[in-house]
Each structure stands twice: as structure tokens, then as C-alpha cells.
Amino acid sequence: MDKQKQISRKSHHGNLWFEAWLRFKRNRLAMIGLIMVFSVIMIAVFAPYLAPYEPSRQLIWTEGKAAKLASPSSAHWMGTDLYGRDIMSRIIFGSRISLQIGIFATLVSLIIGVPLGALAGYMPGWVDDTISWLINVVFAFPFILFVLAVVAVFKNPSMVVIYLAIGLVTWVQIARVVRGQFISLREREFVEAARALGLPTWRIIFVHILPNAIAPVIVQATLGMGSIIMIEAGLAFLGFGAQPPTPSWGLMISIGQKYLATGHWWWAIFPGLAIMYTVLAFNFLGDGLRDALDVRLKR
Amino acid sequence: MIEPGSEYLTVTNLKKYFPIRKGVFKKTVGNVRAVDDISFFVRERETLGLVGESGCGKTTTGRTLLHLLEPTEGQVHFRGEEVGKLLKKEPGKVRRNMQIIFQDPYGSLNPRINVRDIVGEAVRYYGLYQGRELDEYVAELLQKCGLRPEHRFRYPHEFSGGQRQRIGIARALALQPRFVVCDEPVSALDVSIQSQVLNLLKDLQEEMLLTYLFISHDLSVVRHISDRIAIMYLGKIVELAHKREFFDNPLHPYTKALLSAIPVPDPRRKSDRVILEGDVPSPATPPSGCRFHTRCPFAMERCKMEEPLFDDNGSDHFVACFLYQK
Numbered sequence: 001m002d003k004q005k006q007i008s009r010k011s012h013h014g015n016l017w018f019e020a021w022l023r024f025k026r027n028r029l030a031m032i033g034l035i036m037v038f039s040v041i042m043i044a045v046f047a048p049y050l051a052p053y054e055p056s057r058q059l060i061w062t063e064g065k066a067a068k069l070a071s072p073s074s075a076h077w078m079g080t081d082l083y084g085r086d087i088m089s090r091i092i093f094g095s096r097i098s099l100q101i102g103i104f105a106t107l108v109s110l111i112i113g114v115p116l117g118a119l120a121g122y123m124p125g126w127v128d129d130t131i132s133w134l135i136n137v138v139f140a141f142p143f144i145l146f147v148l149a150v151v152a153v154f155k156n157p158s159m160v161v162i163y164l165a166i167g168l169v170t171w172v173q174i175a176r177v178v179r180g181q182f183i184s185l186r187e188r189e190f191v192e193a194a195r196a197l198g199l200p201t202w203r204i205i206f207v208h209i210l211p212n213a214i215a216p217v218i219v220q221a222t223l224g225m226g227s228i229i230m231i232e233a234g235l236a237f238l239g240f241g242a243q244p245p246t247p248s249w250g251l252m253i254s255i256g257q258k259y260l261a262t263g264h265w266w267w268a269i270f271p272g273l274a275i276m277y278t279v280l281a282f283n284f285l286g287d288g289l290r291d292a293l294d295v296r297l298k299r
Numbered sequence: 300m301i302e303p304g305s306e307y308l309t310v311t312n313l314k315k316y317f318p319i320r321k322g323v324f325k326k327t328v329g330n331v332r333a334v335d336d337i338s339f340f341v342r343e344r345e346t347l348g349l350v351g352e353s354g355c356g357k358t359t360t361g362r363t364l365l366h367l368l369e370p371t372e373g374q375v376h377f378r379g380e381e382v383g384k385l386l387k388k389e390p391g392k393v394r395r396n397m398q399i400i401f402q403d404p405y406g407s408l409n410p411r412i413n414v415r416d417i418v419g420e421a422v423r424y425y426g427l428y429q430g431r432e433l434d435e436y437v438a439e440l441l442q443k444c445g446l447r448p449e450h451r452f453r454y455p456h457e458f459s460g461g462q463r464q465r466i467g468i469a470r471a472l473a474l475q476p477r478f479v480v481c482d483e484p485v486s487a488l489d490v491s492i493q494s495q496v497l498n499l500l501k502d503l504q505e506e507m508l509l510t511y512l513f514i515s516h517d518l519s520v521v522r523h524i525s526d527r528i529a530i531m532y533l534g535k536i537v538e539l540a541h542k543r544e545f546f547d548n549p550l551h552p553y554t555k556a557l558l559s560a561i562p563v564p565d566p567r568r569k570s571d572r573v574i575l576e577g578d579v580p581s582p583a584t585p586p587s588g589c590r591f592h593t594r595c596p597f598a599m600e601r602c603k604m605e606e607p608l609f610d611d612n613g614s615d616h617f618v619a620c621f622l623y624q625k
Contacts, residue, residue: 016454018409189407193470196367197421198394211411248443 001171006083020215022293036281044095051089055247058084074229079266081256090247091274097248098278101162102225103230105203108167110221111173118213120175121182122205132179134173135172143169143235151240162241170224177220181213215293223286226279233275249275304376306340307510308478313337313373315356315363319583331583333359335534336373338609339617341478346511348525348542350518350557352579357514358402361480364512365397377478385590391425398471402483404463407469414441415451418469425474437473443506445499446471461492465499470504481513485520497524513521518561522546527615530554533590534582536609538555539617550618552595589621597622 024030028231043050072079078087120131138146150165151157185191186209235241236250242253248273256267303311314337333356342346346553351357362368366386366388375382377397386393401407408417419437422428428436438448444465455463471479481500485493494515501524504511515521521528522542529539530553538551549555556573575594577604580586586593592602601621 006344016456073530188410189403192362192367193399193401193407193467194409194420196394196397196399197367197424197470197474198390199424200420203420203424207412208409 003116009234011050012102020292024288027288028151028289029284030292033281033284033286033288036277037285040099040278040281042100043092047092047096051092053080053089055090055093056085056245071264071297073284079264081252081267083260087252087270089158089247090252090273094247094252094271094274095243095278097159097246098229098232098275100159101166102229102282104159104163105166105228105232106221106225108163109171109174109224110217111171112167113171114178114217116171117175117178118182118205118210122186122209128179131175135175135179138172140167143231143240147235148238151235157240157243160230160244164236166235168226170228170231173224174217174220177216181216182209185209185212187284215296216290219286220295222282222289224284227287229275229279229282301338301340303374304379304381307343308341308512309338309376310340310364311338311374311376313360313363313375313413314371315359315368316371329517329583332534333582334363335582335585336571337534337536338373339529339536339539341510341512342502344508345394345526346524348521348528348623349388349512349514349531349543350516350528351568353468353516354579354582355531356518356582357531358482360471361399361482361512365399366393367399369479375479392620394421394426395474396476397478397480398474398476398616399480399482400471400484402486403496404460407467410455412468413452413454414446417455417466417478418451421470422473427474437469437484440469441466443503444472445495460488461496464488464496465546468496468499468503472509475507477508478510478512480556481511483515484513486515486517493520494523500524507615518557522541530557533579533585535590536617537591541615544614544616548616549614550616550623551620552597552622553590553591587620589619 013078024034033220044136068080068082068084077089080086081090099288116131116134120135147165151161152167154161159165160236194208199207232241232248233250237254238246239254242248242251244255251267252271253275256269256271259267260269281292301309301311301437303309313334314331315334318327318458319329319331320326321328335356337360339347344564346359347356349360358523359368363370364382366375366382377385377393379500382393404469404565412420415434415437418440419428419433422436423433423491426539434451437451441450442448446465446469449470450458450462453464468484484500485496488496490617497520499512503509504519511524513524515519525542527539527541529536530538530551532553538545538549538554540550549558552573553575556575559572573596577594580590580593586603589595589598589602589607592598595602605621607619607621607624609617612618612625
């Protein structure tokens with residue numbers, strides 16, 4: 001009897017997450033996205049072992065000259081910059097900056113966006129009106145200006161300030177998704193059943209609504225990672241993001257683009273490709289997750 | 300007149316209006332009168348069938364009766380106590396005694412939790428059973444509802460519509476309620492499954508001494524399960540009588556039209572169908588006087604001016620029509 005129970009339990013681990021994974025695996029673009037994201041993570045984690053040089057060290061040729069603006073060669077696959085730093089090593093270490101920003105800013109936006117969106121979606125009336133108004137204001141505000149203002153308030157823009165500033169803008173995307181989910185789930189019969197059973201509000205929200213709302217949030221957060229990495233690059237480009245000598249991709253483009261005209265294309269192009277690769281990776285992954293997690297398609 | 304609290308479950312002057320809001324400032328420009336001043340009672344251990352077309356307010360009646368929707372006006376008394384007041388004092392007492400079974404077997408179960416939690420969550424919350432005892436209780440309940448005990452580890456999407464409906468029934472009965480609103484519990488099921496679930500509901504009623512309010516649009520289903528039948532039209536109950544009386548001696552013109560629409564499997568029988576003209580008016584702007592006068596073949600001048608009382612016409616046969624008012 002006990003054994004039979006175990007078998008039936010095992011063969012029907014009918015978990016929706018598991019089924020989503022099966023659908024995800026069949027989607028080639030999604031798997032490519034996953035591998036790409038994984039590769040970026042691995043590069044970031046093992047940067048010290050992968051980078052051929054220290055990212056901030058100014059290299060000197062054997063003949064004693066500084067290795068300034070060397071074009072790509074077998075010694076420097078992506079060339080060097082004006083200060084004789086190896087661009088490939090800087091890009092490898094730069095992945096850490098981009099991922100950090102992506103992860104922490106997304107965390108900030110989730111911490112703000114999920115509770116506010118949930119509140120707005122579960123409580124119609126003035127609560128929803130107020131939060132929706134706030135969302136619309138933030139949406140309408142030119143976000144670069146907002147981030148610049150936040151960064152400017154803190155004289156010395158540390159990374160933490162940048163996470164916060166980006167998170168304070170991007171939470172509205174999350175909040176919108178969560179609100180929409182809550183509004184539609186609130187009316188579902190299983191939520192009504194929970195209310196009819198007299199279960200407390202917190203249980204209804206955390207056991208019955210939130211787990212069903214989480215899939216689109218994951219998708220939104222993943223897609224958001226890509227755009228946050230873009231935002232950071234943009235900030236760095238404007239000089240408000242990471243400060244030199246941090247090996248930030250955006251910063252590298254910002255300085256390197258001045259040398260595009262003089263034929264030193266490698267300084268700006270390679271970080272640009274790195275950004276493209278990473279953003280594309282998160283977008284593929286996000287799209288794949290959406291297709292895999294979308295319950296509307298099945299049911 | 301139906302006195303508040305006089306019977307096992309008494310509904311008096313119940314109204315549920317949904318405001319229609321328009322414009323930037325969401326000004327209320329009108330009301331959809333989904334349920335508009337209805338009174339009736341349900342006796343202990345009987346089944347009252349509530350029948351009506353879609354949009355007539357029967358589902359809203361069920362929800363409002365349980366205070367899942369706040370009534371606009373009116374009261375519900377259950378065993379002498381007013382439900383609205385009791386909910387504020389002892390919500391658990393109301394929720395444990397009064398339950399609901401839903402129509403949609405797909406929308407009514409949380410897809411993220413397994414059957415044991417769906418059925419057992421409230422039992423654990425109210426501290427009736429815990430741990431191993433809870434597990435056994437759920438297994439036993441599933442068996443009672445025609446499912447296998449080992450089904451409790453599965454998730455809703457692994458079941459068919461009929462099985463899901465059985466899970467919904469198990470959930471509603473887990474707290475051992477006395478009164479259950481069955482909101483079209485078989486309408487979404489195949490005809491072959493319908494009778495199985497109906498019989499299950501009947502057996503459970505017998506065994507657990509349940510009282511049902513059975514909402515449906517299907518007269519043959521209601522005929523099968525009900526002791527008394529109520530007919531609803533545009534937010535009002537127009538007729539309510541014992542099953543036999545209802546089918547043998549329908550009074551209200553609307554009821555007569557409905558009954559004549561039941562197909563009879565006899566090709567030689569001459570059809571004497573009452574065909575109603577026009578459509579159901581909007582519940583936002585219901586007709587004056589009797590709601591049915593715009594489509595009633597017997598409409599009189601008086602019907603447009605006054606609203607007929609919903610009253611006992613003798614022998615427990617309630618009807619709201621001037622044709623029968625003394």
C-alpha cells in the first residue's frame with residue numbers, strides 16, 4: 001500500500017512548474033536564451049580565471065612602450081584602450097557590473113512593485129486609485145531625468161544609489177502586471193471559494209492569488225533585466241552611472257565612441273556587442289518563459 | 300408576508316444593486332438591479348430550486364445570500380440569527396455552516412495546490428483536524444464524494460470536469476456545513492456526468508442532513524433534485540411552489556411559458572407552446588409595475604402601474620401576479 005502510494009505520487013508530480021519546464025525545453029529560442037544567460041553568469045562568476053589580464057592594469061609592451069590603442073591581435077583579442085588596458089578583460093569583468101545592476105535593480109523594483117501592485121489589485125476604491133495614479137505619474141515622467149535627479153541628489157553615485165534609482169523607476173512595470181493579475185484573479189471562483197470558507201485575507205493573497213500571479217511577474221522581471229542593463233549603459237554613457245575606472249560596458253562605449261572616428265573601432269564596438277548579447281539573452285529567456293508559463297494557452 | 304427569521308433560512312427584502320459609474324470622477328449614473336427586493340425561505344433539509352434565464356439574478360442571489368457580495372438592502376436569517384451581524388461577530392460560525400458549490404469546474408479550483416490542500420485547508424484553519432487525522436479525514440471525504448483517496452496528492456488539472464466538480468463538493472462539505480448554495484453545479488458538465496453528480500448531491504444531502512439552495516437554468520435538473528421550486532425573472536421571484544404543485548398547476552404567465560418550452564419526447568403530442576414576444580428588458584432600467592408586463596400575454600392596465608405582491612396563494616404557493624390577487 002505504502003509503496004503504491006509512493007509510485008502514484010511520483011508519477012503524478014503534476015506540478016505546473018514542472019510542466020512549464022517541459023514546454024520550455026521544447027522551445028529552441030528559449031533554450032538558446034537560457035544558455036546565453038547562463039554563459040554571461042558563468043563569465044561573471046569566473047571572471048578572474050577567464051580574463052587574460054587584470055581589467056584596470058595599464059599594460060606595457062616588452063619594448064617598454066605603453067600598450068596604447070592596440071588593435072585586436074593574438075595577444076589582445078579585442079585590442080586595448082587609450083590607457084593600455086586589455087578590452088576583453090574589461091568586458092569580462094564588466095559582465096559582473098551589468099549582472100549586479102540587473103539583479104539588484106530588479107530586486108528593488110520587485111520589492112516595491114509586487115506589494116503595491118497586489119494592494120492596488122486586491123483593494124478597489126481609493127487604494128487602487130491612489131496607487132494607479134502614482135504608477136501613471138512615474139510612467140509619464142521621463143525616466144532618464146528621474147534617475148539623473150536621484151543620482152544627483154547623492155553627490156557621489158555609488159552602485160547602491162544606481163540600483164535604487166533604477167528600481168524606483170522600473171517598479172511600475174512590475175506593479176502594473178501584478179495589479180492586472182490580482183484584478184482578474186480576485187474574481188475567480190477559487191478565490192471566492194476561499195472567501196466563502198472564511199479564510200483570512202492574508203491567506204487568500206499569499207496562498208490563492210500570489211502563486212497564480214507569479215508567472216507573468218517572472219516574465220516581466222526577466223525582460224526587465226535586459227532593459228535595466230540598457231538603462232545602466234545609458235546612464236554610464238551620460239556619465240551618471242558607474243564611474244571610471246569601473247569596467248562598465250556603458251562607460252567603455254561612452255569613452256570609446258570618441259575614438260570611432262579615428263579608426264579605433266574596437267574600444268566601443270566590443271562592449272556594444274557584449275550589451276547586445278546580454279540584453280538579447282534576457283529577452284529570449286523572457287519570451288521563452290512567457291510561452292512556457294502562459295496558462296491561458298492551455299487550461 | 301415572510302417574517303424575518305421565521306424559518307430555517309429566511310431571506311427578506313434582499314436587494315443587490317451594482318452601481319454603473321461613468322466619467323473621470325466615477326459618478327454613479329444608475330444601478331443594475333440584479334436582485335431587487337426578494338423574499339423567500341428554505342426549510343431545514345429541503346432543496347429549493349431557483350430557476351431563471353441567464354442574467355435574471357439567480358447567481359447574485361446565491362452570492363448575496365452568503366454575503367460574498369454585500370447586500371444593498373435586506374436581511375438573511377439563518378436559524379434565527381441575522382447572517383450579516385453574525386459575520387461581524389463570529390465569521391467562522393457563518394462560514395462553517397453555509398457553503399457554496401460553484402458552476403465552473405475549471406475556475407473553481409486553485410491550480411497551484413493539490414487536492415489535499417484544496418479540501419483540507421479550511422479544516423486545518425479552523426482546527427478541526429491536523430496532521431495525520433486531517434489526511435485521513437480528507438481521504439475519507441474524497442471517497443464519500445466518489446473520488447479515490449490517493450487522488451489527494453494530485454493537482455486539479457489532472458482531473459476531468461466531473462471529477463473536479465466532486466473536488467469542489469468535497470471542499471464545500473469539508474467543514475460539515477448545514478446549508479449549501481449549489482450554483483449551477485452541473486451546468487458545465489456532460490449530460491452523462493450530470494446525473495451522477497446530481498445523485499451524489501442527493502446522497503450527501505441524505506447522509507449529512509444538508510439543506511440546499513439549488514440554482515439552475517435547467518428545469519429538468521431542478522425537477523430531479525428539488526422539493527420546492529422558485530422562478531426568477533429580472534431580479535424578482537415571480538413564483539414559488541412545491542414541485543408537484545409547480546408542474547401541475549403553474550400560475551404565473553412566465554412560469555407557464557417556461558414550462559411549455561420543455562421538450563416532450565412524443566411526436567404525436569400537439570404543441571401548445573406559449574411563445575413570449577421580445578427580449579428580457581435591461582435590469583438597469585426595469586419596466587414599471589410588474590416586470591413582466593412588457594412580454595405578458597395577459598397584461599392589464601394595472602400591471603404597468605402597480606407592482607404585484609409576492610404572496611401565498613394558499614397551500615404554500617407563492618405568486619406575484621394580479622391575476623391571482625384577491
